[in-house]
Structures are given as C-alpha cells and as structure tokens.
Amino acid sequence: MRKALSVIAFFAMALAALIGGCKDKGGDNNSAAEAGEIKIGVFLSLSGKNADFGKTTKNGIMLAVDEINAAGGIGGKKLVIVDKDTRSQPDQAQTVAKALATSDKVAVAIGSVESGQSIKAAPVFQEAGIPMVSPSSTNPDVTKQGDRIFRVCYLDDFQGQACATFAYKDLGLKKAAIIFAQDDDYSKGLADFFRASFKALGGTIVEDVAFQGEVSEFKDQVSKIAAANPEVIFAPVYYGSIGLIARDFRKQGVKAPLLGGDGWESPQLIQLAGETLEGCYFGYHYDPEDKDEKVQSYLKNYKAKFNTEPNSLSALGYDAVYTVKAAIELGGGASPDQITQGLRKVKDFHGVTGTYSIDENRNAKKPITMLKIGGTSLSKVKVIQPGDLK
C-alpha cells in the first residue's frame, strides 16, 4: 500500500516537473535585448571524460567576457553567459542546445570542443535561426551542417596538409609512416589528409598503422613501423597517447622525429614525455613565446585570473568571444540574424590565435604554428599560412 502510494507520488512528481515546463506564451525574443544584455549560450563538456576540454575553454570565454564587460560591454550592452554541461556526451549536446535555443533564447551560441558534440548541436541552432560558433571543433563536417554554423579554428584538412608540407618541404623528409586511432574522427581525419597530401607532394608512405580504442601498449604497431625505416612518423593522436607511443619508439631505437597536430598539446606534455619527445614537432594554434601584445596580455591576464597555465582551447574560447563581438559590431546589432550577418563579414580579425578571416564556408582561414619540442621548452619553427599551401 505505502509502496504503491510512493509509485503514484513518483509519477505525480514527474508530471509536476513537466507542467513546470509549460511554454511561456507571452515571452518574446527581445526581453534580454531590451534589458541591455546580450545572451551568449555556451555548451561544453564540463564534466565527464573530457571535462578538461570544457573547463579550459570556459575559462578563456569567461576571461574575454569579463574584459569586455569591464570595458563597458558592446554598445552599452553587457554580455551574459548561459553555460550548459554536455557531460562529454554528444547526444546531451543536442539536449542542452535545445534548452539554449528555446528556453534561454540566446542570441548566439559558443561550443563545443568535440566535433561530435558540435555536429549534434548544429541542426538545433540552425533550425532555431541562432548562429553557432565552435571554438575548436576541427572536423570538416561541422560547418557543413548549416549556414549559421561557424568556427574560429583551422580544419583537420588544413592541419593535415600543413603537417605534410612541413615534413616534406621544410624538414626535407620523403619517407613517412603514419600511426593513428581508427575509431577517432580527429585522428583518422588528420591521417587521411596527411596521407593524401604527402603523396601528392611526391613523398612515400612506407607504413600505415591503425589502432583502436584505449591502447596503452604500442609495441606491435611500433615494431611494424620500425621495420619500414621511415624518416618521419606522423602520429595524430591526443596527448594521453603520444607519450606512450614516443616511449615505445625510443625503446625500439627509432630515432626519426614524430610529428603531430594540436591534440598533442597539454600543460603536462613536456613532463609526460619530455625526453622521449625531444626533437619532435607538432602543429599548434599559436606561439606561446610570441611577442605580440595581444598574446602576451592574454597570457598574463589568464594566469592572474585562474592561476593556471592557459592552453590553446582557452585561447580559442577567448577568440570566439571576441569574434562574436566583432560580428555584433559588423552586423550592426545583437539579434541572431545580425550576428550571423556580422560573422560572415569578419575579415583580418586579430586574435590570440593569429589573424584570420571567416571564409565563405564559415571556417576561419588562419595560420598554423609548427612548434619544436626541446628538453624543457617549446620553440616556434615555422608559421604556415593558408595561402602557403598548393
């Protein structure tokens, strides 16, 4: 009897929760605008396995928002952040995107880091007529989801091409091997683009090895590559794996440098793999040693505010907010339509991660910085501009 009652009570609670979600029929989109605020929706992995991605990006976003608000906002309007946690799950990204688009009625959305989440959220914002800016989803498919979907990072195809060109032309290495994660879209995408453009340049891929899932031992893959005797090894993996891969290569006496993308980046990279990765290269979003005033002030303010080292994700989050600011100024207002128009017009925007324009495919055309890993530090080797390729 009591149990049955508790069951009924549960359903009553569920029903109450639903009724609580009744539509606010009288509401309109402009209430926030009239109140002198611009609502920016943010959806990121703030918990779960990729919580680190979301948290560092959010730090960059908050830094930019606080700076803009301290300087009086945009045209007198303050920026307000509505942040939602995707829990590192792509389908949750769609659920929170719906909340941002329909309940919170944001003017523009920023998110997410993982391409899978951005692809799931994109149709929601596209249908709702709200522009979405991904700070760091590099998969080419992201901005193909609709004409309101933008990004401020470079793409996997450019990254792959740039790495191939750097290895072939700048380092003069003609025999490459590839090791990549078959089931990861980032890793596989980069490997595919590197392979195609390295071959197009005239180089040969002497070995092509894929692995799948969480791997902690790369002995077999490494000995296969070692037998092919490559001059350079392209390893587009995340920082968690690169230390292990490098360790196994050095154990088997392979001296060829490893080459990778922005996934390598992590504050612990040098601690994790310092000596084994010495003399290796990876493509990155900016040069932390850059004397550029924007970069230096960003680095200084970030450390002062959060008391930790910034990374590329926070820099891209930071640039995403300033790109939105530029778009609001270019579009002549802060309605979703005006921001969309403005984003299409962004030209030669000077940010922390370089000077870039938004092209007709709503992607940022921007440079990639090749960094060399020393025993204790990173040093800039070359900056590759989008125009340098082909």
Add this chain to the structure above:
Amino acid sequence: MPRTLALLLAGVVACYGLNWFLSEFIEVVYVDYVNLIGLAIILAVGLNVVNGLTGQFSIGHAGFMAVGAFVGAMASILFTYGEIAAGPLAFAGLGSFLFCLLLSGLAAGALGVLVGAPALRLRGDYLAIATLGFGEITRILLTAQDSLGGPTGLKRIPKMPLLPGTETWDGGTSVFWIYLFVFLVVGLAVRLQRSTFGRAMIAIRENELAAETMGVPSARLKVVAFVFGAFFAGIAGALYAHYQHSVRPDDFTSVRSIEVIVMLVLGGLGSVTGAIAGAVVVTLLPQLLRPLEEAMGIDGLSMVVYALLLIVMMVFRPQGIFGQRELSLKLLRGLIPGRRGGKTP
C-alpha cells in the same frame, strides 16, 4: 479483430493528441525529455521480452539499435536527397519514412536471428558475454565504414514527416512518431505476455528443462524473443537517427546497452510497467538533477546523486519498482481504502 483495429485507431489519435498538446503548451526542452523517454521505453520494453520474460541475459541491445539507426538513416537520406549531400534539412516523405523504419526493424530483426540462433547453445554469463561482443563488433564495424561516415557517422538525416495540421508547431512531429511505436511495442508486449507464447517464455525463464519436458519449443521461442527485442531496437534506432538528425557509431556503445538493463532491473525485471517506469526514471533523473547541479555550481554532481539513488534503490527494493507485477486497475483499486483489489492467486 475489430477491437484491435479500434484500439490501434485510438492509439493513433492519442499520439496525435499528445503531440499537439506537447508542442502547443510545453517548452521544447521538456518535449525533448518526453521524446528521449519514449525511445528508452521502446528499447526497454523490447529488451524485457528477452531478459525479463524469457530470462536470456542479453547486453548487446545497443548493437541492434545501431544497425537500425544506420540502415534507417542511410535509406532515408537516399530517398530524400538521393545522395549524402549538404543543404538544408528536408522532411522525409510519409511513405519512405515508414518504409525506412520497417527496413531498419527488419534489418535489426534479421540480425536478431543471427545472434539468437548461436546464442541457443549459450546460457547465463556466456550468453551475456557473447551479446556484449556482438554489440561492440557492430559498433566497430560501423566505425570502419567510410561510406557510412566513419567515426562521425551519418549527418543531415531528414526530419520526421509532417502530419496534417502540424506545419506551424515548433516541436515537429517527433512525439507522434515515437509514441506511436511506444504504443505498438507496449501493446504487443502486453499481448505477448498474456498469450500462450508468453506463458511458454516465462516457463523457459523459470526452468528451461522442465519447460522443454512439457513440450515448450524453447529454441524457437528464444529466437522469437530475440527477434522481437531486436526489431523494436532497430526501429528505436531509426527514430533516434531521424530525431537527432545525425548518428555516430559512438552513440551505441555498451554503456547504452547497460543503461537499458539498468532500466529493466530498476523497474522490475519481467514487468512491462516496470520497464516503462525504469525507462522514465533512468532518462529523466539525470536531467531533473541538472538544476541542482547548476544551483550548487558543481558539474557532474548529478551523476553522483544518480548512482547513489540507484544503490539505495537496490538495497531497499532489489526486485525493482514494480517487481514482476504490472500496474493495472486491480492494483489501483487496491489503493482505495476499504476495498481489496482483485483475487490473490
């Protein structure tokens, strides 16, 4: 037969009404929860026939869902756009949409035979491991298919077809389509449970040897159970694909299979009502805890609370919310003081 037809018609009308009510009066976020619950119910009620009724412990349900999702999505893309193309999302045609759903159900069902047949030789833990392996193999094979989008999967999957009078609703028609199949699977599962087939399945669960001695064709019934679960998992997958407009192989990891098991165990293994209640709780709870999370400023708190609630539940009510009972008029009547509901068997 006329009664079945009338019931079916009533179901269609009820789904249409629910769709109208939700899109007219309820915020999209909550409609989203309702849809996710609907998909979970289809999965849970389907799996309940395998795990609850027949007692075959299968943890590869996500595999069937994945096959249904990719078959249905690919067919729908080809029907609507003719190729995998960029451009605005279109509505699927009514005929092609239903055809795609059927196709994905059949594809998953056929796979159910393939998995169910060898599984006849396996019992208990071994069957669980085999089905888990099936689910993972399916996901990995899908990841390796470049024609199906590789790790990022299929994108730009058309929207579910519009119904007369629904053009202006911002919630679309997803509620109608999802709940139509909720209605179907629940109706069939209840019918099955009360039929000779269902009784025979329960006999297999309780004691397979005894059941066979009594003349129950246990091999055939186990395959039937697998096909039933797989068919609806396939349909749930296709509905999910059309609902989210994109699917990736990683949407169907073993975590999703285990989530469905949690729904069954939480609700009460073997009870259709229990499966529904479990689906509601497991889908809704993490979402309802969001405001708590945001108020306290601790991201990820809801998962801790959620896990704790599950543990508390299993300690104090290990048989699940409903045990093996069903929510019926008899049970409700029992709640009215002074009256005793139903005869005790």
